[in-house]
Amino acid sequence: MKKKLIAPVLLSSALLVGSIPVNVFAQPVNSSEISSVQASKEWNEKASVPFFVKEKVAEKFSSSSSSNALNYLKKNEDKTGIKNPDKHLKVKSIQKDELGMTHVRFTQAINGVNVEGSEVIAHFNKNHELVSVNGRTNQTLAFEAVDTTASISREAALQAALSSVNAPEELTYEPTAEFVVYPFEKKNHTAYKVNVNFMGDEPGNWFVYVDAKSGKVIDKFNGLMHADEHKTQTGSGKGVHGDHRELHITRVKEENSGTKFALADYSHENLEGIFTYDATSDWDSSNDTLYMGNSAAFISDYDRAAVDAHYNSEKVYEYYLNEHGRNSLDGEGMAINSYVHMGVDYNNAFWNGRYMAYGDGDGEFFIPLSAGLDVAAHEMTHGVISHTANLAYRNQSGALNESFADVFGALVDDSDWEMGEDIMAPAAKADGVTRLRSLSNPNSVIVSNPQRAAYGSGVYPDHMDEFYNMPLNVDNGGVHVNSSITNHAAYLIGQEIGREKLGKIYYRALSVYLTSNSNFSEARQAIVQSAIDLYGEGSEEEAAVQSGFDAVGIQ
Ligand SMILES: [Zn+2]
CATH class of the missing domain: 3.10.170.10 (Elastase; domain 1)
Structure with a gap:
């Protein structure tokens, strides 16, 4: 349930002007101010190295436990690139699935502090054989000492975060702050990850990273979907x-x-x-x-x-x-x-x-x-995603978040492969805007927002050749645009194997393999592996997935 909450940092100023009624409407966020911060920042891809190790001859263990997964990782440091796994990995969850497989998910941590976006998942088959490991780890952490103590208080971090997003007086929830190691701009920051949620003409579900040493805002993005x-x-x-x-x-x-x-x-x-x-x-x-x-x-x-x-x-x-x-x-x-x-x-x-x-x-x-x-299935799938892969809402991982929401939108509303066809008003339809996006033919839909359209052909892309290279301040790096590339792959796969199997494979990839910073290429690996788990290596389902991703240029 929503709580009415007055942000402490703003309460004092509100008291000074106590005769003015409290404005319950959020002020719109000044987007040009935000964009100037974000446009100069670059995501540090190198601090988050993806891998997918599959064992031809899997090692058998007595049980599918987290300690056995760690034993495997210790013996296989060279394969995975994770140094000192017992020191740097914390168990996050253990999940059993309908195939009898067990998936042990670890978070990379340094001095017990979680490294943002770095997760490793070890997969046991039903015979307790460790068959694969995938995820992303920060490989610079093994060499660089990170000081994980804070110089500023949690309260100071909250205040810095609130003012950086022009948070209104009334917040939807009490802001939260999590202490993390945040690899950004070639440096490993120790930071408070602050979540600020508010309503208004431009509602916000902001994630703000505040450097725990300097108190400066390192990075921020709006995770409102x-x-x-x-x-x-x-x-x-x-x-x-x-x-x-x-x-x-x-x-x-x-x-x-x-x-x-x-x-x-x-x-x-x-x-x-x-x-x-x-x-x-x-x-x-x-x-x-x-x-x-x-x-x-x-x-x-x-x-x-x-x-x-x-x-x-x-x-x-x-x-x-x-x-x-x-x-x-x-x-x-x-x-x-x-x-x-x-x-x-x-x-x-x-x-x-x-x-x-x-x-x-x-x-x-x-x-x-x-x-x-x-639309309902799309929005609710965002909720499912935040409780599974938790794909970060920016760049390719954000486009995957949008794409999975669209794919399940089309699977639930199964009369066609279009998004939003039932919510268009007559005037929009008269102008030829009959849906928001199309999985079957992305190119047939115009990107109506001119700021976004300027970064590509002007229509939704259906191939990596048409990828929109957008900065973070435009659509979080193109999350609603580049999603069409993976959307189209899903459509092509669905044409081969049908909606039900497509749903099974995609749900498995989302809930068992993907991690928060996964990109398009890792999504292909995850979806291929899910098809193999469910239908076997060399199955027609696996072939359909491979050719679907080939067709859109994702390797
Ligand atoms: Zn969405």
């Missing part, structure tokens, strides 16, 4: 397509006001629930309530966006449960929360790290965005 970016225009909203929906709702008895009905679904075993809230055209989260009706029939025009959000959430939940045995976004039955009527004429939907939010659209470009089952 948009369906796409469209500026709000004035116009009137329209109701969603008139489909009849069966819903799971809850009867509520209230003092004085009699019986009401809430869009609250407690019908699924081991699931906390599926809840739909009314944001009442506001960004202010303090007075949001469950969406309520006076009867069990939610049939007013205002109800329509909520009805679709509630219905589609359940469809996506059932897809992940039935197809992949996954119980909700975190795999552990967490509540699925959606907010409708977010903002005024707001042309966007997003996953902010904790819940889905849907604007009503301006009626010109979009109708209420909850009308799209693919």
